[in-house]
Amino acid sequence: xxxxxxxxxxxxxxxxxxxxxxxxxxxxxxxxxxxxxxxxxxxxxxxxxxxxxxxxxxxxxxxxxxxxxxxxxxxxxxxxxxxxxxxxxxxxx
Amino acid sequence: xxxxxxxxxxxxxxxxxxxxxxxxxxxxxxxxxxxxxxxxxxxxxxxxxxxxxxxxxxxxxxxxxxxxxxxxxxxxxxxxxxxxxxxxxxxxxxxxxxxxxxxxxxxxxxxxxxxxxxxxxxxxxxxxxxxxxxxxxxxxxxxxxxxxxxxxxxxxxxxxxxxxxxxxxxxxxxxxxxxxxxxxxxxxxxxxxxxxxxxxxxxxxxxxxxxxxxxxxxxxxxxxxxxxxxxxxxxxxxxxxxxxxxxxxxxxxxxxxxxxxxxxxxxxxxxxxxxxxxxxxxxxxxxxxxxxxxxxxxxxxxxxxxxxxxxxxxxxxxxxxxxxxxxxxxxxxxxxxxxxxxxxxxxxxxxxxxxxxxxxxxxxxxxxxxxxxxxxxxxxxxxxxxxxxxxxxxxxxxxxxxxxxxxxxxxxxxxxxxxxxxxxxxxxxxxxxxxxxxxxxxxxxxxxxxxxxxxxxxxxxxxxxxxxxxxxxxxxxxxxxxxxxxxxxxxxxxxxxxxxxxxxxxxxxxxxxxxxxxxxxxxxxxxxxxxxxxxxxxxxxxxxxxxxxxxxxxxxxxxxxxxxxxxxxxxxxxxxxxxx
Numbered sequence: 186x187x188x189x190x191x192x193x194x195x196x197x198x199x200x201x202x203x204x205x206x207x208x209x210x211x212x213x214x215x216x217x218x219x220x221x222x223x224x225x226x227x228x229x230x231x232x233x234x235x236x237x238x239x240x241x242x243x244x245x246x247x248x249x250x251x252x253x254x255x256x257x258x259x260x261x262x263x264x265x266x267x268x269x270x271x272x273x274x275x276x277x278x
Numbered sequence: 279x280x281x282x283x284x285x286x287x288x289x290x291x292x293x294x295x296x297x298x299x300x301x302x303x304x305x306x307x308x309x310x311x312x313x314x315x316x317x318x319x320x321x322x323x324x325x326x327x328x329x330x331x332x333x334x335x336x337x338x339x340x341x342x343x344x345x346x347x348x349x350x351x352x353x354x355x356x357x358x359x360x361x362x363x364x365x366x367x368x369x370x371x372x373x374x375x376x377x378x379x380x381x382x383x384x385x386x387x388x389x390x391x392x393x394x395x396x397x398x399x400x401x402x403x404x405x406x407x408x409x410x411x412x413x414x415x416x417x418x419x420x421x422x423x424x425x426x427x428x429x430x431x432x433x434x435x436x437x438x439x440x441x442x443x444x445x446x447x448x449x450x451x452x453x454x455x456x457x458x459x460x461x462x463x464x465x466x467x468x469x470x471x472x473x474x475x476x477x478x479x480x481x482x483x484x485x486x487x488x489x490x491x492x493x494x495x496x497x498x499x500x501x502x503x504x505x506x507x508x509x510x511x512x513x514x515x516x517x518x519x520x521x522x523x524x525x526x527x528x529x530x531x532x533x534x535x536x537x538x539x540x541x542x543x544x545x546x547x548x549x550x551x552x553x554x555x556x557x558x559x560x561x562x563x564x565x566x567x568x569x570x571x572x573x574x575x576x577x578x579x580x581x582x583x584x585x586x587x588x589x590x591x592x593x594x595x596x597x598x599x600x601x602x603x604x605x606x607x608x609x610x611x612x613x614x615x616x617x618x619x620x621x622x623x624x625x626x627x628x629x630x631x632x633x634x635x636x637x638x639x640x641x642x643x644x645x646x647x648x649x650x651x652x653x654x655x656x657x658x659x660x661x662x663x664x665x666x667x668x669x670x671x672x673x674x675x676x677x678x679x680x681x682x683x684x685x686x687x688x689x690x691x692x693x694x695x696x697x698x699x700x701x702x703x704x705x706x707x708x709x710x711x712x713x714x715x716x717x718x719x720x721x722x723x724x725x726x727x728x729x730x731x732x733x734x735x736x737x738x739x740x741x742x743x744x745x746x747x748x749x750x751x752x753x754x755x756x757x758x759x760x761x762x763x764x765x766x767x768x769x770x771x772x773x774x775x776x777x778x779x780x781x782x783x784x785x786x787x788x789x790x791x792x793x794x795x796x797x798x799x800x801x802x803x804x805x806x807x808x809x810x811x812x813x814x815x816x817x818x819x820x821x822x823x824x825x826x827x828x829x830x831x832x833x834x835x836x837x838x839x840x841x842x843x844x845x846x847x848x849x850x851x852x853x854x855x856x857x858x
Binding site: 201202203204205206207209210213233236237238239241242244246247 | 351352354355358359362363364365391394395398399400402403406409
């Protein structure tokens with residue numbers, strides 16, 4: 186197995202409607218393409234980045250900061266891809 | 279603490295746990311299972327999740343075709359949510375570790391999720407709680423299969439919180455367990471409100487989205503007199519309302535003491551107070567409240583509460599039970615008044631574009647003669663039990679009355695031939711609830727044995743206002759001068775020919791209208807049993823002379839606001855004889 190790499194990044198949710206259905210599905214879709222495990226933290230809540238249910242339960246509204254943590258060999262690429270998605274406002278900006 | 283304002287639909291105060299129908303349509307009993315049952319519960323869960331996922335996938339495909347991607351994305355998410363291994367794991371854990379049934383474990387998990395959304399300030403995300411409800415219901419339906427426990431089988435007293443209650447739902451509720459109602463839609467005269475008043479259950483309607491704001495199990499206060507609902511009350515509110523509840527009960531007890539007193543004005547003019555009922559058991563309650571007869575027995579609930587039309591025997595049993603409960607007192611039995619907002623399951627999918635003006639009531643019966651004849655047979659057979667009178671509803675033309683009477687004559691002939699006993703001289707009357715019938719009242723008195731003014735429909739048709747549509751409900755008022763004039767016209771026509779006339783709408787049981795109605799010449803009023811003592815109290819504290827002066831004055835007003843203010847003042851001015 187590759188080296189255990191942990192990468193994290195804090196990002197504010199830029200789109201008006203927050204982390205709703207479409208963004209969550211996009212996020213989960215990308216997270217699933219990597220080997221790294223992804224955890225998303227929002228205030229005191231945390232979610233598995235591959236679980237649409239848990240992601241919804243973050244109730245991350247517009248402007249809220251989320252911390253994306255990836256752990257695994259491709260953690261770097263994984264966080265870069267996810268951060269790119271979030272920062273783009275999930276294509277909704 | 280959350281306070282919500284709606285429309286007062288049924289007076290009184292109720293305090294108890296909320297039972298949210300929208301989300302808890304399936305009531306899940308908390309049961310611990312034997313460890314041996316765990317695998318079966320997990321299999322049940324898996325099957326339900328798979329079936330739900332399949333259903334949502336179909337919905338998504340249909341939504342994409344018909345409504346576009348925006349809607350499809352919702353179902354796509356539901357599908358992913360249901361398929362989420364984390365969801366399954368959390369439910370399986372609860373089944374295995376806490377030995378809950380699959381249904382209970384799933385409902386608990388979903389409830390926790392829903393709670394989290396409750397305090398979300400963002401209105402868009404907050405709305406997602408509805409999606410969680412939707413997912414929950416879908417999966418629960420599959421888990422429970424046909425063995426769901428529905429609202430008809432409540433086991434503890436609760437306050438029902440719902441979008442709406444259909445009349446058939448309302449009667450299937452076990453009233454011993456229903457403390458109050460908080461309802462999203464409706465108005466004072468929607469059927470749900472009428473039923474609540476009839477049952478003496480406090481209710482507030484037109485609350486908007488009360489179902490979304492209240493959690494199941496939360497303590498609720500229903501102030502049915504002022505149209506207020508309080509969720510999760512603070513100690514002070516709770517104490518205040520508990521005191522009010524006691525006060526209300528005391529007042530009710532005091533009014534009940536009037537039961538054996540006659541309904542007679544201070545200057546000695548008697549009135550007859552009758553009861554409107556919907557189910558046989560109510561007849562007994564009506565007489566406990568001091569009713570002198572049944573002025574309106576609505577027969578349609580028999581049809582609304584079962585998937586198939588009731589047999590002749592079933593109808594006969596119900597009618598006979600009412601007749602027996604009434605003893606020597608008169609019973610006016612109204613023939614089937616289905617349609618509009620009272621659709622029987624058997625009426626099928628024929629939806630009128632404008633149901634209030636569509637194929638309803640007597641029109642429906644005259645088109646379905648086989649069913650109507652069975653109904654009339656059952657009525658006639660029960661007639662031998664006492665003083666029965668038959669009333670046809672929704673008459674607009676003389677031809678309809680004649681057709682109905684011809685059908686009745688045919689049924690009598692059949693019974694005669696079969697040697698089945700019935701009373702040949704049962705009086706036949708009509709409801710006056712269309713402006714057409716009101717205007718031609720003098721003509722109808724030639725062919726009808728009695729008239730009964732149904733003010734709910736008469737008001738709706740005269741003012742062209744749907745009483746259940748909250749956007750126009752404010753335009754609905756029985757005290758509109760146009761309605762009052764029609765009522766007056768009917769009373770005069772009936773009195774000229776010495777034909778008995780009753781008023782059986784909501785108006786009859788509303789205290790502020792009482793003096794006006796007496797003054798207009800009505801001597802028979804039929805109302806919800808619970809209102810009888812109140813109306814009797816009004817009658818006993820006024821004089822006919824005064825009532826007539828009120829009626830004369832009201833007939834000069836040209837606006838409903840003026841009428842209402844005047845009647846309110848006159849009502850407040852009353853000095854109930856036994857007020858202590």
